[in-house]
Amino acid sequence: MDDYYMLLKPSPKALHKESKDDFWVLFYENKMMLINKDGKYIIPRLRDLLDLNIQPDHVQCIGEFLGLNCFCGEMDRRVETKNIEYLDLWTLSKGDKQIYTLAMKGNLFLNWLKLNKHCGVCGSPTYIKDSFYERALVCSKCGNTTWPRTSPAIIVAVTKEDRLLLVYNKQFPERKYSVVAGFVEYGETFEECVKREVYEETGIRVKNIRYFGSQPWPFPNSMLIAFTAEYLDGEIKEDGEEIVHAGWFTKDEIKGKYDESISIGTRLIEWFIETH
Ligand SMILES: [Zn+2]
Structure with a gap:
């Protein structure tokens, strides 16, 4: 994973004396407040909160960011000035990686606090x-x-020689085809989950399961653990509930069929295209 995830040193308490330069990851109705400065989004500082008379609720320290404290909190009212904008996580995921990383963490912490x-x-x-x-x-x-707490879910690229197993999930029509994914059950290893999910969704059994990478996935509160695996045996038989179509695709057939997002699922498909 890119090293921007390492830029923030996590800490549940402020590591430095409070400063007017401290960063604040603020949300109003699940959207992050950002300042639009000449077309570039910047994260508000404590001095901006003081200027705008914002008194956030559910405040927590996320940690240290660029040598300063970084807090998150929730606004009790929507502040409207000409250079302030509110963006949801999905929109942020397509923009600046640092801002997205902070937004994701702040959103997870706030939801955790509110639910508990x-x-x-x-x-x-x-x-x-x-x-x-x-x-x-x-x-x-x-x-x-x-x-x-976070909910682990596996995601797996299953290959059969020069083909990749893709599924079409009727719950996510806008996401086109994707690799197999599913939540880990209590008491199950990740590898057992890979075998079970692929079999349940497609009727295929797999071997040579190998770790690929992981990605926090706040839509909502999950951790994707990605694997590659190879075809062992079986004929494709969709589960008919979630998966309405499953098939083996060559890299040329895949083009245009999958959603290009920040998801590690997209990286798995790109890995297949590069290596086959
Ligand atoms: Zn109690």
């Missing part, structure tokens, strides 16, 4: 644990602790 305002055991309010190392919410009454 109350303890899942006794229903009492939770508070953010006072720690530099551990991001956690603790119940004010029973002490139950909740950490950020």
Whole structure:
């Protein structure tokens, strides 16, 4: 994965004295507030919040970014000035990688905090644990602790000589064809999940499962773990529920059939095209 993910040093507490230059990843109704400066988006600083009289809610520290503190929070009202814009995550994913990375993290943290305002055991309010190392919410009454959770999902490029297995999922008509993907069940290894998902969706059994890479996927709150695998046996038989068509495609047949996005699924297809 590109090294821009490394530019942010995660920390649940501010690592530096608060400054008017600190970065603020602010959301209003799941859209990030950005300042449009001469056609270029910039992340607001604390001084911008003070100028605009913004008092964010659900505030958390994301960590250190470019040597400064970076916080996230939610706005209780939509501030309208001529150079302020609000962009959703999907739109941001197609733009500046640094801004997208911060937006993704801020969005995940805010959703986590909002979903865990109350303890899942006794229903009492939770508070953010006072720690530099551990991001956690603790119940004010029973002490139950909740950490950020993510839902793992596998995604796999299955090859058969010069062909790639692609599926058409009726839930995502706008995304065209894609490689097989699915959520990991409790108690299942990633490799078992690869075998199960490919078999369930297409009737194909696979071998030589190899790790390819991973990608946080906040649509919503998932982690994609990507693999390559080879055809073992079986005839294509779509599950008929999710998958309405599955087939083997050569690299020439793939062109124009898949969605070119930032998803690691696109990288798997591009890997196949480059290597076959
Ligand atoms: Zn509790």
